[in-house]
Amino acid sequence: MSRVKSNANRGRREVAVPTPFEEARDELFQHVMSCGVIGSEPEHQKDWFDATMAYMADRFPEIPAEKLQELRTLGERFAQPPKRQTPTSAASAA
Secondary structure (H helix, E strand, C coil), X not given: CXXXXXXXXXXXXXXXXXXXXXXXXXXXXXXXXXXXXXXXXXXXXXXXHHHHHHHHHHHCXXXXXXXXXXXXXXXXXXXXXXCCCCHHHXXXXX
């Protein structure tokens, strides 16, 4: 009679718990996508980021101010429309 091996312990991996910064980054990116920030006027984006970063500072008090500034920079870059390649830059890339 053969023994059936238990799969209970096989394939079990440690789940990486995101840092507060990673959680805040993911949340910010979701807000950017759901709030229509991409493609909005620059002054509207500035106002939106001012208000949103104040919210993020309250929501994630464990993130220091310099990291919140880094988070804002990432969010502002994320909110920019994709750059289009010009025919000259596409030819030089090939």
